Amino acid sequence: MARKWLRKGVLLGAVTFGSLCGSLGLDSGAFARDFGTSGNTDNQVLGTVAVAQLPREAADTLNLIAAGGPYPYEKDGIVFGNRERLLPPHRRGFYHEYTVPTPRSRNRGARRIVCGGPLQRTDNCYYSDDHYTSFNRIVE
Structure with missing residues (x-):
């Protein structure tokens, strides 16, 4: 049960990140490239x-x-x-x-x-x- 909620939390975090970038007029992919993140909250930053x-x-x-x-x-x-x-x-x-x-x-x-x-x-x-x-x- 805990894993199910964790996955939902991770998904929610990813959706929130994309929504935030969209509401600010930012491309989340460009953000990821510019700031060295994968744009995916499931992965560690390379x-x-x-x-x-x-x-x-x-x-x-x-x-x-x-x-x-x-x-x-x-x-x-x-x-x-x-x-x-x-x-x-x-x-x-x-x-x-x-x-x-x-x-x-x-x-x-x-x-x-x-x-x-x-x-x-x-x-x-x-x-x-x-x-x-x-x-x-x-x-x-």
Whole structure:
């Protein structure tokens, strides 16, 4: 029952956002582009992060991706399903995930890089430090 009300609240928030933009004479899509939001209250905002701002381990992982490996974790390079729907929609198999090692972690940790498109390309990659709860597009 709580989920049903939550969905209604999210839908109401989306309708209210669109209505507010409309009543102010604004295009909600233009607002989303100008202010870096998706315009969709269901998704986390996709920001950007420069390679120089990434943790050293993330930059190392990007270099491994560009080189085609070898990867330290068995699951590196597997298809990322985008079930959270936080990344732009594409056909299954478009995105692949890679582990960003976390110092002193006994497992893979929560940090990941997800890249879209052909393998070994790093121009369409996203960084998550919270196990896919949010993403930032990696920019050069």
